[in-house]
Amino acid sequence: MKRIAERLMAVCFLGFLAAGLAACLLRDRQDVSFWENRMLAALPQPGPESVADGSYFTQMERYLADHAPLRTTLLKLKTRCDLTLGRPVVNDVVVTRDSLLPFLPYGIDSQEDIDRWAGLMADNLAGINAAVTEYGGYFLYAVVPCQSVSRADEYPWYLNSEARRSQMKSASMARAMAERGVPFLDVEAALAQSGGSAQYASRVDNHYSMEGAFETYRLILEQAAQDTGLSFPILTQDDFTLETLPNDYLGSRERKLLNLERREEQLSILLPKEPVPFTRWDNGEPAGSGVYRLPAGPEEEVDYSLYMGGDIANTVIHTGREELPSILIYGDSFTNPVECLAYLSFDETHSLDLRHYRDMGLLDYIRQFRPELVVCIRDYDFMMAPDGNGGGD
Amino acid sequence: MVFSSLLFLLFFLPALFLCYFCIPRRFRAGRNGVLLAFSLFFYACGGVSYLPVLLCSVAVNYLCGLMAAPGRAQAVRRAGLWGAVVLGLGLLGWFKYAGFLSANLSRLGVRLDLPQIVLPIGISFFTFQGLSYVIDVYRGDAPCQRNPFYVALYVALFPQLVAGPIVRYSTVAQEITGREESLSQFSQGAVRFLFGLGKKMLLANAMGEIADAVFAQPPAFMAAATAWVGAAAYTLQIYFDFSAYSDMAIGLGRMFGFHFLENFDYPYIAQSVTEFWRRWHISLSSWFRDYVYIPLGGSRRSPARNLLNLAVVWLLTGLWHGAAWTFVLWGGWFFLLLAGERLVWGQGLARLPRIFRHGYVLLAVMASWVLFRSPDAAYAAAYFQAMLGLGGGTDGQAVYCLLQYWPEWTACLIAALPVKRWLEARLPEEGTGFAAAVRTWFPKLAALALLTLSYVKLASGSFNPFIYFQF
Numbered sequence: 006m007k008r009i010a011e012r013l014m015a016v017c018f019l020g021f022l023a024a025g026l027a028a029c030l031l032r033d034r035q036d037v038s039f040w041e042n043r044m045l046a047a048l049p050q051p052g053p054e055s056v057a058d059g060s061y062f063t064q065m066e067r068y069l070a071d072h073a074p075l076r077t078t079l080l081k082l083k084t085r086c087d088l089t090l091g092r093p094v095v096n097d098v099v100v101t102r103d104s105l106l107p108f109l110p111y112g113i114d115s116q117e118d119i120d121r122w123a124g125l126m127a128d129n130l131a132g133i134n135a136a137v138t139e140y141g142g143y144f145l146y147a148v149v150p151c152q153s154v155s156r157a158d159e160y161p162w163y164l165n166s167e168a169r170r171s172q173m174k175s176a177s178m179a180r181a182m183a184e185r186g187v188p189f190l191d192v193e194a195a196l197a198q199s200g201g202s203a204q205y206a207s208r209v210d211n212h213y214s215m216e217g218a219f220e221t222y223r224l225i226l227e228q229a230a231q232d233t234g235l236s237f238p239i240l241t242q243d244d245f246t247l248e249t250l251p252n253d254y255l256g257s258r259e260r261k262l263l264n265l266e267r268r269e270e271q272l273s274i275l276l277p278k279e280p281v282p283f284t285r286w287d288n289g290e291p292a293g294s295g296v297y298r299l300p301a302g303p304e305e306e307v308d309y310s311l312y313m314g315g316d317i318a319n320t321v322i323h324t325g326r327e328e329l330p331s332i333l334i335y336g337d338s339f340t341n342p343v344e345c346l347a348y349l350s351f352d353e354t355h356s357l358d359l360r361h362y363r364d365m366g367l368l369d370y371i372r373q374f375r376p377e378l379v380v381c382i383r384d385y386d387f388m389m390a391p392d393g394n395g396g397g398d
Numbered sequence: 399m400v401f402s403s404l405l406f407l408l409f410f411l412p413a414l415f416l417c418y419f420c421i422p423r424r425f426r427a428g429r430n431g432v433l434l435a436f437s438l439f440f441y442a443c444g445g446v447s448y449l450p451v452l453l454c455s456v457a458v459n460y461l462c463g464l465m466a467a468p469g470r471a472q473a474v475r476r477a478g479l480w481g482a483v484v485l486g487l488g489l490l491g492w493f494k495y496a497g498f499l500s501a502n503l504s505r506l507g508v509r510l511d512l513p514q515i516v517l518p519i520g521i522s523f524f525t526f527q528g529l530s531y532v533i534d535v536y537r538g539d540a541p542c543q544r545n546p547f548y549v550a551l552y553v554a555l556f557p558q559l560v561a562g563p564i565v566r567y568s569t570v571a572q573e574i575t576g577r578e579e580s581l582s583q584f585s586q587g588a589v590r591f592l593f594g595l596g597k598k599m600l601l602a603n604a605m606g607e608i609a610d611a612v613f614a615q616p617p618a619f620m621a622a623a624t625a626w627v628g629a630a631a632y633t634l635q636i637y638f639d640f641s642a643y644s645d646m647a648i649g650l651g652r653m654f655g656f657h658f659l660e661n662f663d664y665p666y667i668a669q670s671v672t673e674f675w676r677r678w679h680i681s682l683s684s685w686f687r688d689y690v691y692i693p694l695g696g697s698r699r700s701p702a703r704n705l706l707n708l709a710v711v712w713l714l715t716g717l718w719h720g721a722a723w724t725f726v727l728w729g730g731w732f733f734l735l736l737a738g739e740r741l742v743w744g745q746g747l748a749r750l751p752r753i754f755r756h757g758y759v760l761l762a763v764m765a766s767w768v769l770f771r772s773p774d775a776a777y778a779a780a781y782f783q784a785m786l787g788l789g790g791g792t793d794g795q796a797v798y799c800l801l802q803y804w805p806e807w808t809a810c811l812i813a814a815l816p817v818k819r820w821l822e823a824r825l826p827e828e829g830t831g832f833a834a835a836v837r838t839w840f841p842k843l844a845a846l847a848l849l850t851l852s853y854v855k856l857a858s859g860s861f862n863p864f865i866y867f868q869f
Binding site: 006007008010011012013014015017018019021022023025026029056057058059062065066069070073074075076079080082083090091092093094110111112113162163164165 | 411592801805838849
């Protein structure tokens with residue numbers, strides 16, 4: 006019996022290694038992990054320096070881990086095991102009874118640091134504000150709540166919800182912007198007066214709902230109209246029909262925990278009762294005349310790219326109503342559902358995603374097109390980050 | 399390259415098995431050549447630029463070993479011995495301690511301009527291994543090896559090259575030229591390797607995540623419970639990390655017919671710090687005992703000299719682990735404990751109930767790991783204050799760490815105890831009954847299950863650094 010066991014052990018061990026090697030060599034290569042919403046490590050190229058300091062083999066280990074045979078299946082298996090074991094955080098996602106929330110690391114909230122970052126960001130925005138006001142335009146920096154802010158109360162008591170930090174950031178940013186005379190809108194604070202932002206926050210994704218986007222649209226335009234005296238229509242909810250799609254929403258919280266969690270949620274769209282004809286260009290190319298990327302059928306899962314087709318470097322929408330002003334909206338994906346509504350109030354609507362746009366800098370774009378309104382929309386996580394869509398030009 | 403990587407498991411190891419076992423056993427030199435070539439490649443994966451340091455160390459030890467061999471003039475033998483000591487420790491000193499020395503001199507106002515020095519992986523291990531070879535040859539405890547490739551194979555043998563255990567030449571001298579590989583040994587080695595892999599991937603890494611998160615925070619604002627959880631996690635991480643590496647090294651060695659000595663013997667069940675050091679990193683403590691403590695006179699001299707010998711050994715042990723004052727303090731802490739047990743409270747301790755003795759060892763050792771893990775002495779002092787409740791903040795993080803990692807905490811507590819030994823004592827090794835079947839099959843099935851779970855962890859790309867590489 007001992008001899009049989011030893012033979013079997015050796016065969017299983019060697020078989021595992023051989024099968025793993027073969028599967029690794031024969032596997033189809035992928036660049037993106039859909040479920041993790043990230044790029045997979047690229048095959049490293051050896052160079053004299055990387056071989057000399059060992060970084061080549063470190064990169065190779067990362068590459069092999071990312072492209073391991075059966076990786077997605079094993080990732081799902083691990084996730085299922087972690088959920089079964091009752092871990093409060095799975096794949097950096099806090100699993101509560103109702104929601105999937107981001108895990109926020111523990112740390113110290115230093116008022117001094119927050120004030121410093123707020124000051125740096127406000128300096129950056131003051132530069133953009135100066136460029137816009139120079140030709141008579143109006144700049145507004147709108148900060149919107151992300152999921153962790155809206156659903157801070159849902160975190161278990163022992164996990165960090167960053168509630169205090171969010172308050173400190175918001176107050177510090179408002180102070181810094183006021184000191185520099187840059188218009189600032191805290192959507193979270195504004196919504197707190199009307200039932201709070203939780204009603205608009207997704208349970209499985211970082212972004213707000215279509216209704217949250219509508220509130221953001223309304224607040225931005227009301228403040229812009231009040232500050233500038235410009236005339237443009239601000240639509241109310243009565244001007245729209247709310248349509249909820251029957252499709253399953255695959256939120257971004259680790260793609261709804263690798264689609265193992267059946268927390269059903271649907272996305273909605275707002276359709277104007279009086280449609281406004283328009284033409285749309287994405288990155289300089291004609292792109293039809295829709296603002297929603299609707300699924301082919303009710304069985305197809307939808308994600309946040311439903312709005313405007315996702316993060317596109319540059320979109321321009323013309324409605325041919327020259328009596329109305331033009332607007333430039335830039336920011337992260339929170340801008341997308343707002344853009345689905347904004348074009349209804351303007352002649353020209355420009356949108357930029359500076360993470361992808363490479364043709365020119367933000368200030369050059371503003372100087373070239375001179376939109377009457379320039380609005381930057383960022384969420385609480387990134388409100389003090391000058392890179393990417395912070396517009397650090 | 400680390401053992402717990404897909405590069406090692408799915409590429410290096412199969413390629414080595416294929417090349418090694420394709421050569422008939424009678425061509426021992428061929429098999430050794432394959433093993434040496436793969437060992438050098440394994441080391442080069444950590445950076446080709448460090449390879450000359452390893453080869454230089456091999457050359458020094460080979461030449462000095464020839465000089466130190468019995469039969470030559472005493473002056474030549476002494477020159478060989480001292481040549482190995484000076485050159486070996488000089489190499490180690492330059493790469494590991496020159497920066498530390500320079501930093502401390504600059505604090506005293508003496509400027510010492512040094513180039514950027516990168517510590518070659520495993521230099522402390524292969525330096526000590528090489529030294530033990532020359533010293534053993536000088537003493538006549540081991541035969542002189544006249545084949546430089548075999549000296550290279552001894553020093554550079556990949557299972558123990560970068561993180562030990564420190565293998566004495568006398569342990570493997572015979573096996574380098576005359577070992578017998580067998581299916582039974584291969585199977586035993588595979589089981590041992592997979593248990594090590596599982597310990598590393600499933601236990602040490604999980605505890606490391608906790609320890610890293612806690613020790614990344616300033617202790618001035620840390621809740622007492624969090625500080626204790628962080629210290630406990632690091633205490634378990636360092637044991638499972640290091641003992642896992644030793645298990646994997648011993649297992650790999652066994653697959654190729656080598657028998658390395660045990661390096662850990664359930665250290666956390668020790669009832670005194672003296673006993674702890676008989677169970678922890680046995681190859682290092684016995685190295686210092688045989689090559690430093692005993693030559694200095696050991697415990698056979700006056701009590702004062704004995705204390706001095708002990709202090710020297712622990713200062714060097716601390717510095718061996720790292721060029722920083724925290725490691726010196728760590729060594730000093732163990733010197734105090736060991737001297738105290740020998741001269742002051744040892745007899746009293748022995749009369750205490752067992753639970754108090756265990757508690758004393760665990761507290762003493764946990765405190766030592768806080769010193770060991772802290773970036774500097776000030777951080778360690780603040781961390782100790784946090785453990786005493788003088789920090790602040792809330793203790794939500796401690797609750798999170800316990801709830802999030804409850805399966806790992808449970809498994810760690812079981813694996814730190816000699817459960818395996820207890821079970822082995824109760825199950826017959828031979829026979830046909832159920833108990834014998836369990837004893838035969840269970841370790842192998844468990845090892846294969848651990849391989850699967852480890853692969854899941856590896857593929858899901860989680861946290862995976864090895865602590866002992868820095869030494």
